[in-house]
Amino acid sequence: MGTAQPQMIYLKDYQAPEYLIDETHLTFELFEDHSLVHAQLVMRRNPARGAGLPPLVLDGQQLELLSVSLGDRELSAADYQLDDSHLTLQPTAQSFTVDTSVRIHPESNTALEGLYKSSGMFCTQCEAEGFRKITYYLDRPDVMSKFTTTVVAEQHRYPVLLSNGNPIASGPGEDGRHWATWEDPFMKPAYLFALVAGDLWCVEDSFTTMNQRDVALRIYVEPENIDKCQHAMNSLKKSMRWDEETYGREYDLDIFMIVAVNDFNMGAMENKGLNIFNSSAVLARAETATDAAHQRVEAIVAHEYFHNWSGNRVTCRDWFQLSLKEGFTVFRDAGFSSDMNSATVKRIQDVAYLRTHQFAEDAGPMAHAVRPESFIEISNFYTLTVYEKGSEVVGMIRTLVGAEGFRKGSDLYFERHDGQAVTCDDFVKAMEDANGVDLTQFKRWYSQAGTPRLAVSEAYDAAAKTYSLTFRQSCPDTPDKVEKRPFVIPVELGLLDSQGQGIALRLSGESAAQGTSRVISVTEAEQTFTFVDIAEQPLPSLLRGFSAPVKLSFPYNRDQLMFLMQHDSDGFNRWEAGQQLSVQVLQELIGQYQKGEALVMDARLVTALRSVLADDSLDQAMVAEMLSLPGEAYLTEISEVADVDAIHGAREFARRQLAEQLFEPLWARYQANREVSKVTAYVAESEHFARRALQNIALSYLMLSEQPAVLAATIEQFDSADNMTERLTALAVLVNSPFEAEKAQALAVFAENFKDNALVMDQWFSVQAGSGLPGALERVKALMQHPAFNLKNPNKVRALIGAFAGQNLINFHAADGSGYRFLADLVIQLNAFNPQIASRQLAPLTRWRKYDSARQALMKGELERIRASGELSSDVYEVVSKSLA
Ligand code: TRP
């Protein structure tokens, strides 16, 4: 938190660094009340910046400078300039060394950026700009250096001393201390630096690479968690093999380490050879982690591992290029998860998430392009747009050039840029060069923010046997005021005949049909495609697999959607047809609710879901997805003005209707699956995930009936399940039920059994914070006093406050503004000690434009109160000021 007004930084101002750092030699002396960092930087003038020796401006924040030397000469205060974020020196030769010693205070670092302590261990988080809180440095990703790191600490408290690369020496020191030296042979930017010192145990394994090199694999955790590492280890080995087979990428060091820490601002970090993970992204075993948690661990382990190539070997030139590594790596981990589990279900979940959350971001005050042009605080740009939309953009390139062409492009990218810090343009250029295509217009996806709309209309000419689809694209204004030009929108589509069969697709002018599903590129504001030889009026299946991140509209009626649900050959679009049907039905109910009419639900939704439930040939995970109604957050996103009460009331009404009318088949499927679960040992594999997913969604519907048999089944599942997936669902079902005594009993038993497991207690907090029953805010406030709660721990903040403000919309948006006031108070508190977490928790308030004028005024009032609350971090300042602009 500086005193000056935070400054905007622009991509257009990028300049290559004046100086380079060939070698970085670090020594850390770790103590309980301070730490010392000695750095020797072997530097030279950047030849690309020409002659002359401009001042050397090193980044550094919250450092106490003890000494600085240029070459052999120790400098005195008159020889350098120091302010709260820089140390400026005057070099006198092309090549030189800089030695600094600084004192820092990891023991009181609550921002969890730089060097800090978590549960008694030292650890680091340097991305994006945390290294400058460790030592004076050129803390920018285009300055790459070879690092050698020595860690010195008390042997007894910190028996394990780790850093990047390979261990090269270690030994005892004085006063019960010891030391270890690590050397990383690969050039890397400072944001990939890591250090760990603690009392840790490790699970060890090994992996033989495609070129028969042996790699030692280690997962370090606190001793009590040693039994929760096997799933992450399996995931790591699968990731390593998959990246060899799918992208030809081999691991490059002799050792790969993961360390789990309890206090972490994000999910995990890809530091070279030494990934540091939030313990929630590593630890998983049947008794304590849900299926969703197992899948999340698998995906994050893969994501961080894949960064070794997409991020580390080839890194970003500047932080505007963040999606170069994040969008691509999310795309890679999504491909991995699809191959490990059900590809269709993975796609459904990703699209539902993107449409709910990224589309909302794109429509709000923080909207930005996949490659932003400016920012105040880069930590605010680790967003759904950079990550998830960035992944969609990479996916569209793959759709356009084909799977083989994409692999050729990625091979060229990695080969051409190995060891370099590059841009999104370089990535696209490799794809163009490998495939002989021109992606100039396509690149607008990187520079234009906002979610494009794609309105489609049809015209069938029975006499000419032609069928035309007309596409009209547009993109709403965003705060950056960039003028929107047409995107390249790949639309995968098919046409169904009246029997539900795919029709051969021949476009006018083509000599032959090209299959029954194909990709067309919409490149103009308005464009018509005419198919020939179409013998009857077809029904189009559009945007199969969600081939572009757009809002597509086509005037389907409900019978047509039911037809697509049954017959579309594209599994994703079968689900999508069901979602659109549900949206239409729910919007009708919302309208009735608003007019004060009696709610009457279209019976076709029941009919459609009844046949889904009756279809034994469907993947059970698909059945579970199809039974899930669009969430309140998604219904909010697609509303012009979101009516919180009507959305909640209509959706709850629909859930009760479905529960009532589908009671028999839901109960049958619940019981069948629960019987299998009872006699099957827990396995973290997709077929088992699928069984439990259907079992659990069925149970949550069934409980709406409040029947004694269902209550008994829920309690049976809660008491005797051998895994957290079934137990937590039973708990959530009870918490959302009117059975007060059983609810209290289950909550107490659960808390007693798991009071020593922080990650399980997070689930316990979330289930209560997310309950839409009245009185949620009071419960959340009471839970903040629970001994297991801790505002300094980001997982706890997310579990309780994040779940309340992000998932409990009916209570958070209480008409009296109490939810808003509560959140603003917390953001003000968090701002003082963890700006990144404060800024992220603020997101729900930034959506104020979506609501009625009374709520708008209340939400804005809270944003203004935060703005006036005192000294704001750059993180919170940027979000608040953009939200009020
Ligand atoms: N590079 C990390 C990832 O996506 C993101 C990350 C981890 C991060 N910790 C952070 C970003 C702290 C900002 C601040 O895999």
Ligand code: ZN
């Ligand atoms: Zn990442």
